[in-house]
Amino acid sequence: MQRYSVPFLLAIAGALLVYGAKAEWLSLYVVSVLMFMGVNVILATSLNLVNGYMGEFSCGHAGFMCVGAYTASILGVLLFSGHKAFGEAWLGPELAVWGFPVLVIAGGIAAALTGLAVAVPSYRTRGDYLAIITLAANYIILSVIENLDIIGGSRGFMGMKKIVNGMEETLELPWMPLWVFVFTVLSVWLLRRYLSSTYGKGVMAICQNEVAAEIMSVNTDRIKTVTFMLSSGLAGVGGALFAFILGYVNPGSFNILKSTEVLVMVYLGGMGSLSGSVLAAILFTLLLEGFRFVIPWLNDLLHQLSLVPESYEVSQVWKWVLIPLLLIVIMQFRPEGIMGNRELGDLFPKLKRFYRFK
């Protein structure tokens, strides 16, 4: 039972999601929130690999996400739907059902290769300097895309909706929720496997004492490279899914604000805790959506109590005041984040008897 409990629960969750979306007892809105939740889980856990486990400070995660999003989108449009700049589709929309996972993986690979370029300076640089390099990488990626007119420049790139529709026409299933769920589970699982192997524990060794790691035969350059590539590659996977959920991408969605959002999730959940990042990504998504309902309610309340002038309306912009405020409060009272560096099984040792997730 210990061995099968996690796959069993995941299978049920996946089946419920797909069935719910198909039978429409989960509204389109709920399904889209769940999908963004999945993307956020991928982004937060993968960034935690570098910032939490390896102890480096990367703050350009959205840049890698962007590479994944554009690679998957362009490749998808090229192969399955056609585009005014590239001409007819090479394969046609009916093959998109099979090609979709390939697109997402291609996005991941492209982002991982970009990550390789950032990994090299990380051999010599640490701390603030690496943060600046990753920040610069984020900007470089965005500038390149903004100046490529063939893919829409800063206006953005579209045509992915057609591919998703094509998939649904071929076989009527809610494909996007299904794939987001599959890739989310795969990403966390991949990270967990990496980090629980002796090979992957080299990452923690570098974080905790790099000199000792080098002397005790850890090839630190290689581990840093692999770790960076894995982290940025998964960000690319998240980006690819993000692009197909929206059906449209523009460089503005991957700016430094997005990177910060992911950083916030990592710190909220706890550095060096995968379960913390998963939890934080879920909470953060819910929080973001929750304010959509809370703010109008707050607006009514404040008007009834005549605390704000009649002509002023408390708008959704206030979300970006309230969320940072909440974070400041959390960092004040629980600076190590929700989970610290512990996993679910460390917090509830009895739980370990019922599951195994490696």
Next chain:
Amino acid sequence: MNAHPTAPDAPVLEISGLTIQFGGLRAVSGFAERLEGNELVGLIGPNGAGKTTVFNLVSGFYQPSGGTIRINGVDTKGLKPHKVTALGVARTFQNIRLWNEMTVLDNIRVARHGRLGYGFLHAVARSRTYRAREAEIEREAMELLAVFQLDRHAHDLPKNLSYGTQRKLEIARALAGKPKLLLLDEPAAGLNSADIQELIRLVRWIHASFDVTIWMIEHHMDVMMELCQRIKVIDFGETIADGTPDEIRNHPAVISAYLGDDQI
């Protein structure tokens, strides 16, 4: 199977003309040493004499400005520390450098990183090779902890152990890679006299039961006199004496280096 590449009959360590310059300072100059299999040799000298620098050179942290270092007959020029370790060198540090947020068992396991026998893809695919190797690494790590009587701490974090136990763990971790040459950099630093007696027994036992050459730096002369077969003394990067503990004890150059030779 021999774990490390070796040239037959080569000494475990052969250093000649080793020199390193930091800016205008010659930290080590013309240093030579030759260690045969299973020797237990000491390196002493006043503070700042360049002892740890020699260890940093041998373990690949610094690249020498001149001279050669051969480990089991292989020239280490240009090799990174993890490659030098792969030639069969392990070391401990003056200030203990354990991975404090990893369990004692994991500390030993990660020390096998150079000879895992699998890579990233095996790790994430949990291949047959991976499972076999991990099982073996874990078994050997537990065996090593058992002979060091650390097995009851296997799942503790090193930072929660006593200082003396941390020292012991660091030495055990150094031996996890089955080295031919073990460098101990001031293993008695910060230990009380009871712990020092235990350390002497530990080093003697390691020397007797592991097939390893031990080269140690230590300020506690009683430890060195009791353990070492031979001691070399350096001062300002230059070798000033070399001999058995008894010869060193009465060597005029050593006495003047430690106590000064000014006329009072």
